[in-house]
Every structure is written in C-alpha cells, then in structure tokens.
Amino acid sequence: MNKSKSSILKHIIILLAIAFTFFPIIWVISASFNPSNTLVGQSLIPREISFSHYREMFTSTQHPFMRWLWNSLKISLITSVLAVSLTTLAAYPFSRFRFKYRQKGLFIILLVQVFPQMLAMVAIYLLFLNLQRYFPSMGLNTHLALIITYLGGAVGINTWLMKGYMDTIPRSLEEAAYIDGASKFQAFTVIILPLIRPMLVVIFILQFIASYSEYMMARILLGSSSQYTLAVGLHLFITDQYGARWGVFSASAIVGAIPIILIFLLLQDQIVSGLTGGAVKG
Amino acid sequence: MNFWQKNKAHIFKLIFLAFFNALALLSLIISISQGGYILAVITVFIMIIINFVYLSDRFYPLRYILPGTFFMILLVVYPIFYTIYISTTNYGTGNMLNKDQVINHLENRTYLPDEPRTFNFTAFKNEEIDQFKIIFEDREREEYYMADTINREISQISLSDAIFQGLSSPSELEEINGYKRLDRMQIIQNLGTLEALKIEFADNELRMEGINTFALYRQRFVYNSANDTIIDQRDAHEYVVRQGHFYNEEMGRLSPGFRTFVGFRNYRRLLTDDRILQPFFRVFVWTFIWALLSVATTFALGLLLALVLNDKDLRFRKLYRTILIIPYAMPGFISILIWRGLFNPEVGVINRILEALPFVDALPFMNNIFWTRAALVLVNLWLGFPYMMLITLGALQSINPSLYEVSAIDGASIWQRFRYITLPLLFISVGPLLVSSFAYNFNNFNLIYLFNAGRPAIAGAQTPAGGTDILITYTYRLSFETGRGADFGLASAVTLMIFIIVATITWFNFRFTGALEEVKENE
Numbered sequence: 001m002n003k004s005k006s007s008i009l010k011h012i013i014i015l016l017a018i019a020f021t022f023f024p025i026i027w028v029i030s031a032s033f034n035p036s037n038t039l040v041g042q043s044l045i046p047r048e049i050s051f052s053h054y055r056e057m058f059t060s061t062q063h064p065f066m067r068w069l070w071n072s073l074k075i076s077l078i079t080s081v082l083a084v085s086l087t088t089l090a091a092y093p094f095s096r097f098r099f100k101y102r103q104k105g106l107f108i109i110l111l112v113q114v115f116p117q118m119l120a121m122v123a124i125y126l127l128f129l130n131l132q133r134y135f136p137s138m139g140l141n142t143h144l145a146l147i148i149t150y151l152g153g154a155v156g157i158n159t160w161l162m163k164g165y166m167d168t169i170p171r172s173l174e175e176a177a178y179i180d181g182a183s184k185f186q187a188f189t190v191i192i193l194p195l196i197r198p199m200l201v202v203i204f205i206l207q208f209i210a211s212y213s214e215y216m217m218a219r220i221l222l223g224s225s226s227q228y229t230l231a232v233g234l235h236l237f238i239t240d241q242y243g244a245r246w247g248v249f250s251a252s253a254i255v256g257a258i259p260i261i262l263i264f265l266l267l268q269d270q271i272v273s274g275l276t277g278g279a280v281k282g
Numbered sequence: 283m284n285f286w287q288k289n290k291a292h293i294f295k296l297i298f299l300a301f302f303n304a305l306a307l308l309s310l311i312i313s314i315s316q317g318g319y320i321l322a323v324i325t326v327f328i329m330i331i332i333n334f335v336y337l338s339d340r341f342y343p344l345r346y347i348l349p350g351t352f353f354m355i356l357l358v359v360y361p362i363f364y365t366i367y368i369s370t371t372n373y374g375t376g377n378m379l380n381k382d383q384v385i386n387h388l389e390n391r392t393y394l395p396d397e398p399r400t401f402n403f404t405a406f407k408n409e410e411i412d413q414f415k416i417i418f419e420d421r422e423r424e425e426y427y428m429a430d431t432i433n434r435e436i437s438q439i440s441l442s443d444a445i446f447q448g449l450s451s452p453s454e455l456e457e458i459n460g461y462k463r464l465d466r467m468q469i470i471q472n473l474g475t476l477e478a479l480k481i482e483f484a485d486n487e488l489r490m491e492g493i494n495t496f497a498l499y500r501q502r503f504v505y506n507s508a509n510d511t512i513i514d515q516r517d518a519h520e521y522v523v524r525q526g527h528f529y530n531e532e533m534g535r536l537s538p539g540f541r542t543f544v545g546f547r548n549y550r551r552l553l554t555d556d557r558i559l560q561p562f563f564r565v566f567v568w569t570f571i572w573a574l575l576s577v578a579t580t581f582a583l584g585l586l587l588a589l590v591l592n593d594k595d596l597r598f599r600k601l602y603r604t605i606l607i608i609p610y611a612m613p614g615f616i617s618i619l620i621w622r623g624l625f626n627p628e629v630g631v632i633n634r635i636l637e638a639l640p641f642v643d644a645l646p647f648m649n650n651i652f653w654t655r656a657a658l659v660l661v662n663l664w665l666g667f668p669y670m671m672l673i674t675l676g677a678l679q680s681i682n683p684s685l686y687e688v689s690a691i692d693g694a695s696i697w698q699r700f701r702y703i704t705l706p707l708l709f710i711s712v713g714p715l716l717v718s719s720f721a722y723n724f725n726n727f728n729l730i731y732l733f734n735a736g737r738p739a740i741a742g743a744q745t746p747a748g749g750t751d752i753l754i755t756y757t758y759r760l761s762f763e764t765g766r767g768a769d770f771g772l773a774s775a776v777t778l779m780i781f782i783i784v785a786t787i788t789w790f791n792f793r794f795t796g797a798l799e800e801v802k803e804n805e
Contacts (some may be wrong), residue, residue, distance in 0.1 A: 086350035093343035120361030152357020155350040213613040229613040264611035
C-alpha cells in the first residue's frame with residue numbers, strides 16, 4: 001500500500017468513527033428544535049425550528065428541570081471541593097512523613113477501595129434510614145446524605161493518585177523552607193499546594209463528572225422531585241410515555257451535557273494525563 | 283514575633299476543636315434523648331479520638347489523615363460489615379422493624395369487645411383554637427365524663443355541677459367556656475377529627491364507634507415477656523416466635539414481622555431454591571459475558587483508532603482526537619437515555635432506518651433478550667471506545683520507535699510488526715487498565731439500568747431477574763424495586779458474592795501491576 005492510499009484509508013476510518021460518534025448527538029439536537037414532542041414524527045432536519053422545548057424546560061413547574069440541574073451542580077461542586085481537600089490532606093503525610101503503620105495504612109486504603117461502594121447500597125440506605133430518626137437534616141431525601149456518600153467513595157482512590165503525584169515533588173524544597181523556620185503545616189500550604197495544582201484540578205474535574213453522572217445512590221437516597229439530581233429526574237421523566245416527551249427531554253439532555261463537555265474538552269490534556277494515572281471510567 | 287503570630291495555628295486549632303466538640307455534644311444530647319445509645323457511644327468514641335489526635339503531638343500524621351478516613355470508615359468500611367450482618371437476617375419488607383418496635387406496634391392495636399360499653403356524646407367546639415370538648419354519657423350506669431382534645435384527659439362529672447344548672451341532660455347545654463355545641467350537621471363536618479380521637483379510659487381506649495356513640499375499645503395483643511409470646515385477648519390465641527414473626531398454628535403469623543438472625547438461610551435459598559438459583563445463575567453468566575464483550579469491543583475499536591491517530595503525518599490529528607472523545611466527555615446517564623430513545627422498538631429512529639433499508643426489518647430491541655443485549659453492546663461501544671483510544675494512544679507513544687526500524691530492516695511486514703512488537707508491549711502498560719475496565723463493566727449499573735432496567739424479564743423467575751440484568755442491577759432490584767417487596771437479606775447475600783468475585787479480579791490486577799510492591803518500595 002502506498003502512502004497516499006494508506007492516508008485515505010485512515011481518513012475514511014476516522015470519518016466513519018466520527019459519524020458513529022455524532023449519530024445520537026445529531027438526532028437529539030434535531031429533536032430539541034423540532035416543534036413536535038414525539039419520537040414518531042422525527043426527521044433528521046426539522047421542517048421548522050422552534051424553541052418551545054427549551055422554553056418548557058426553563059418554565060415547567062411539574063418537571064423542574066432547572067431545579068434538578070441546579071441540584072446536580074450544587075452537589076457535584078460541594079463534593080468535589082471537599083473530596084479534593086480531604087484527599088490532599090490525607091495524601092500529604094503518606095507522601096512526606098515516615099511513621100509507624102504508614103505502609104499498613106496505605107495498604108488498607110487500597111484494600112478498602114476494592115469494595116465498590118455501590119455494592120453497599122442496602123447498607124448505606126439503611127444507615128441513613130436509621131440516622132434519620134436522630135438527625136432528620138442528614139437522613140433520606142437530603143442532599144447532605146448524598147454528598148457524604150460520595151465523599152466516602154471518593155477518598156481512597158484519589159488519595160493514592162494524589163500521593164503518587166506528591167512523591168514526584170522533590171523534598172529538598174520543603175527542607176529549605178524548614179531551615180528558614182517554616183512549620184510542617186506552613187511547608188504544606190506554601191510549598192506543596194501550589195506545586196500540586198495540576199493534580200488538584202484533575203481530581204476536582206474527575207470527581208465533579210463522577211458525582212454529576214452518578215445515578216444509583218441518588219435514586220436510592222433522594223425521594224422527592226424537588227430534591228432529585230438531573231440524572232434521577234430525567235430518567236423518571238422519560239420512563240413512562242417515552243415517545244411523548246422526546247422533545248423536552250432532548251432539550252434538557254443538551255443543556256445538561258454541554259457544561260460537562262466544555263470543561264472536559266478545555267482541560268482534556270490534563271485529564272488524559274490523570275487518567276493514565278489510574279482513574280477509570282469506562 | 284508577638285504572641286498572636288507565634289500561636290496563630292494553635293489558636294485556630296483550638297477554635298476548630300471547640301466547635302467540633304460543641305457539635306458532637308449536641309448530637310450526643312439528641313441521640314440520647316431519642317434513645318440511640320449505640321450512636322451515643324460511637325459519638326463519644328469519635329470525640330475522644332479527635333481530641334486526642336489534635337491535642338497530642340504523638341499522632342501528628344493522623345491529623346491530616348483523619349478527616350478523609352472518617353468518611354471512608356462511615357461509608358465504605360462500616361457498610362461492608364453491615365452488609366455481612368444483613369445477609370444473615372431476614373431484613374426486608376414486612377420485617378423492617380426490630381422486635382421491640384413490633385411488640386409496641388402490636389400492643390397498640392385494639393378491638394371492640396362483643397358487648398362493648400358505649401357512650402352517647404355531645405361535642406363542643408372552640409372555633410378559634412380549633413379544639414373540642416366532649417361530654418360522654420353512659421346511660422346504663424348514669425355516669426358522665428368530660429374530655430377535651432387539648433390533653434385528652436377524661437374526668438368524671440355529675441349533673442349537679444354548676445354548668446348543668448337547671449338542665450336535665452348535657453345535650454341541652456349550649457356552651458362551655460367558649461366551646462359551642464355542635465349540631466348533627468357540624469358533627470358530620472368534623473367527623474375526621476372525631477374519628478381519629480383516642481382517649482385513654484381505664485387502661486382501654488375510647489373511640490368513636492358510630493355517628494352517635496363512642497365505645498370502649500380494648501387492647502388486643504398483650505406481650506408476655508416471661509415466655510416471649512403474644513396473647514390475642516379477643517380469642518385467647520397464643521402466638522410464639524418463629525422466624526421473625528409471631529406465629530400461631532391455627533391463625534398463621536402476625537404482621538409486621540421483625541428482623542432477626544437467620545444464619546445462612548439467605549445463602550441456602552440462593553444456592554438451593556431453583557426459582558432463585560436459576561435466574562441468579564443466568565444473571566451471573568451474562569455478567570461475565572457482558573464484561574468481557576464490553577472490554578473486547580471497546581478495546582478493539584479504541585486500538586484501531588489509536589493506531590490511525592498515532593500517525594504523526596495525519597492531517598487534523600488533534601481535531602479528530604478532540605471530536606472522538608466527545609462520547610467520553612458526555613455525562614453517561616444522558617447518552618444512555620438518548621440511546622434508549624433511539625432504540626425504542628416502535629418509534630425509535632434506528633428501527634425506522636432499518637425499515638427503510640432494503641432486505642432488513644425492524645428488530646425487537648427492548649423486548650427480545652438477544653437484540654437488547656446486542657443494543658447494549660453497541661451503546662457501550664459508543665460510550666467506551668474513546669477511553670480505550672486515549673489510553674492506547676498514550677501507551678503507543680511510549681513504545682521505542684527504533685524497535686520498528688530494526689524489524690523493518692529484518693523484513694517484517696506491517697502485520698508482523700503489529701503482532702510481535704506493538705501488541706505485546708501495549709498489553710504491558712494497558713493490561714492492568716483493561717482488567718479494571720472489566721471490573722468497571724462488571725458493575726456498570728448506569729448503562730444496564732437506565733437503558734432497559736435489566737429487562738426483558740426471564741419467564742418464571744421468582745425473583746425479579748431480567749434477561750439483561752447484571753449482578754449489580756439484580757441486587758438493586760431485589761432491594762429497591764418494591765413490586766414484590768424488598769428483600770435486603772437476600773440482596774446482601776448476592777452483594778457479598780459479587781464482592782468476592784470483584785475482589786478476586788482486583789487481586790489478580792494487583793499482582794499484574796505490582797501495586798502492592800509499590801507500597802513496600804516507598805518505604
């Protein structure tokens with residue numbers, strides 16, 4: 001095969017893959033602008049363009065899409081900020097100090113992480129069901145319960161990621177600071193934190209996306225429509241009468257996906273380097 | 283340096299600790315006042331640890347580790363042990379409460395004796411505060427009682443009292459201290475409140491029986507703690523404890539039941555009851571096939587695209603890569619729900635396209651097990667190939683190009699080079715990620731559940747098991763799809779089976795990656 005033929009073949013393969021990639025996206029964009037709300041009459045290019053689905057999405061009181069989107073953003077943001085703080089703190093001594101049981105501690109974190117948190121759904125549900133009797137503000141159907149659940153699952157693997165990254169930062173930097181009279185905590189905040197910023201961003205983004213996309217725990221813990229996250233809300237919205245709500249669903253799907261896609265594409269290089277460090281999505 | 287600067291960190295720490303202790307004390311008070319003694323003990327225990335760690339210098343590293351560990355223990359470690367415990371109980375719909383709560387519940391039930399003591403009543407209402415006073419009249423014994431809805435206390439009164447001056451019957455009384463008498467129509471309007479009224483009277487309960495009368499209801503079930511039985515006062519049947527219920531040979535069991543230790547019964551059911559075992563086995567096999575297919579298909583496509591994109595001379599390389607990772611960047615639940623619509627068997631776009639093509643026809647996605655599985659594999663391919671492409675691209679860059687040059691001199695074909703150089707080297711770095719991807723798809727709840735909730739159903743299964751259910755969705759449906767009632771005990775037993783499988787896979791992965799060695803190396 002000569003060079004130009006092989007190059008054409010490569011472009012063809014890529015273009016087929018791109019067609020596959022865009023297939024569902026194009027249909028959903030088209031449906032969101034198609035004034036018909038049903039799957040039945042959908043054509044690839046709508047006969048007329050209408051924003052009625054977007055309008056309904058913003059104003060519907062029966063199905064508060066904006067509320068769900070806001071809940072998702074709020075929960076994901078708080079979870080990510082806390083997860084980054086907790087894992088950075090936890091990774092620091094594992095990377096920098098030599099203490100008794102350090103090795104065992106690292107091993108236990110790794111071992112615990114083997115148990116996928118979602119397997120504990122029954123136990124977590126019952127935990128909050130029981131806790132509800134004493135502290136209603138963190139029982140079932142509260143965002144606090146969901147955030148705490150996500151945090152529990154986020155600490156282990158991210159501590160490992162963060163520790164690995166901290167290990168690559170030379171210790172001589174802090175040692176110089178100690179000589180200048182800095183305390184350990186000062187060395188941590190002034191020297192280490194700025195240097196690990198890329199990893200902070202990666203963990204933040206990955207955690208944000210993971211919390212935003214999480215469905216099962218949210219479904220188990222949240223009970224009322226006003227508390228739903230977008231994942232739970234959208235699923236229940238289309239479970240019955242799928243065909244009849246296709247247009248509004250499409251509009252919400254696009255609005256719900258765009259912020260995440262943008263963040264991802266803007267930071268793709270950092271995220272990709274973080275991925276090969278061990279975080280797995282699919 | 284002045285005092286403040288020197289001790290700033292210390293002062294902040296003390297303020298934080300004081301705040302934490304106040305919070306802990308508050309929750310301690312709440313849990314004790316609600317009777318949560320175990321919770322109180324745990325709270326005290328946590329308080330002691332926290333104060334100790336932050337005040338003593340001996341555990342300096344723990345100060346950093348503790349906050350994160352707390353959440354991990356609460357939501358990962360503790361649930362593991364709790365799951366093991368639940369798997370040995372009958373916890374689930376019908377057996378949600380503990381024994382004390384069930385006894386309490388049963389003892390609150392009442393019945394109307396065959397010859398009830400009945401009272402005529404006259405009701406008075408104060409509209410402003412929305413409260414009632416009621417005068418009861420036992421005609422046979424010529425006794426009179428008065429109660430109100432504020433404290434529900436009842437006291438005997440007599441017609442010689444001042445308020446009855448000149449009247450022969452309470453029903454002639456128009457008003458008591460601002461409470462106005464209700465006529466028949468008004469009683470009907472307030473029926474809801476009056477019917478809900480329970481007034482304690484001589485260890486029994488006074489409740490509305492008809493529009494004109496209240497009657498004395500008696501407590502029906504009495505618990506006998508000496509021999510752990512419940513007696514039905516109405517017919518003198520004795521109920522003994524059996525498998526989480528109070529049970530009587532003749533009458534069957536009382537509901538609700540209570541949760542109790544059942545040993546390995548759930549495991550035995552899972553492994554010996556054919557109506558549970560058969561569907562479980564099908565789910566089990568499909569889970570493995572599913573995870574293998576997922577990894578194989580996404581890796582194949584990802585590898586192909588990575589090989590193409592790895593060509594440095596390819597135009598638009600960066601743009602292509604950016605476009606192709608869009609499926610990975612989209613929140614999974616949104617993509618899955620979109621695909622679910624496109625695959626809708628009656629009105630979905632995919633079947634309409636198939637119908638329009640020559641020689642093919644619409645396919646029964648969602649209703650036929652084979653075609654639903656096929657659709658799932660395709661959707662997963664869409665979701666998963668970008669990740670495989672990304673990690674393979676990374677791995678390809680790390681292969682030393684001189685290896686290719688050497689082999690080219692030796693006359694190796696493109697295929698030989700791929701087969702003997704690229705693939706083996708690729709597997710070294712990508713292999714562990716493929717194993718974790720297998721483990722991920724093994725538990726890919728979102729895709730299976732959001733696409734078709736594990737359906738279509740397997741015919742004749744006693745538990746809710748569908749043709750596309752994997753173990754994790756199966757567990758979820760056992761626990762939370764309440765059509766037939768939740769069975770937390772059985773679900774937890776299944777959970778532990780999954781855990782053993784996933785742990786085994788991960789153990790192999792650790793050996794593969796040498797993650798355990800890494801722990802030691804760092805020492």
